[in-house]
Amino acid sequence: MKVLIDPGHGGKDPGAVNGDLHEADIVLKIAKKVVNKLSQYDNVQTKLSRSTDVFLELKERTDIANSWGADVLISIHINSATNKNANGIETLIYTNGSNESLVIASSVQSQLIREANRNNRGVKKANFHMLRESKMPACLVECGFISNAIESSLMKTDKFLEQCANAIVKGIVEVYKLNLKKEVVKVANRPLTDREKEIQAEAMELGITDGKNPFEPVDRFYLWSAMIPLAKRVRALEEKKK
Known part of the structure; x- marks a missing residue:
């Protein structure tokens, strides 16, 4: 199967910002971890919409996913709000999204809450380009609020980025019943x-x-x-x- 991982923003568009913390940088780190972890599974091809700090129009991102023939698209973002108390993780699908989009979003959201132990804001619907114009099941994850003091501090730690990446991978694995490559299982099971x-x-x-x-x-x-x-x-x- 083909998995398209889309780190939001990039280049001239840093996304949400809090001091020297930029959404574009955070989500790229998470996305690279996701791709690295998925490489351990059988029959999985991965592609990043961007692998460096470059700007891509939204249409360019969905064009990459559609032309490649991705089976699922996960767009990774960080939330922000004027209310500094706003916190937690949420996952979104298109307003008229498919049932498969809902299934993958629900799985990823559940894993994110389990791994990161943050407030569960649930699965929501939105008329976002990445969700509307993609021709495959798609969801967009918001891995916490950069505007929240506690969560912005977490975003500076590799532990939190690992938790988010692990959760996204586990969500995908759960839905598509992926199996670890034999050599990975062999090594992982060695005492x-x-x-x-x-x-x-x-x-x-x-x-x-x-x-x-x-x-x-x-x-x-x-x-x-x-x-x-x-x-x-x-x-x-x-x-x-x-």
Whole structure:
């Protein structure tokens, strides 16, 4: 099956903004994680509407999905509101969306709430271009409010981005009954050696990882987020020496 992942905004359009936090950057990170995780499943092809910080018109995005013949489209966004107390996650489908769109949206929404533990704003309907002009089942996820202090703080953490990506993937897997590639299952089911358990425990104690999914592929953003605290400590030590 073909899965089109659409990170909203980009380029001259940063989307919703809160200080130096831009919606376009956040959703691109989540989208790349989703594609990386889906690569572990059999018979799945993925495509990003954009893989860098570039601007695409809405029509360009749906044209990519339609011409490629995507079986499902997931558009990833971040919400914003003038009311700073507004919070939570919601998923949208087209006003006259298909039943399959509702099914995939409901699955993704349920997984997002389970993974991220945020307020459930439910599945809603909207006359959005990405939902209206796509020729396949489609939904648009709003992964929290950048305008909310708590959720904007979460958006700065790799943990939250991982939770959102995991949820989107689980939603897709649940609906389309996807199976992990044999080599992934084989590795994932292998027990840790004693030395690997020691490394895992030490890494957890140092706050480098939560210890989950030790054999899951690591993308650069996860690596960077793990290395930043260490780099800061090294820099602080060097400053003291001066």
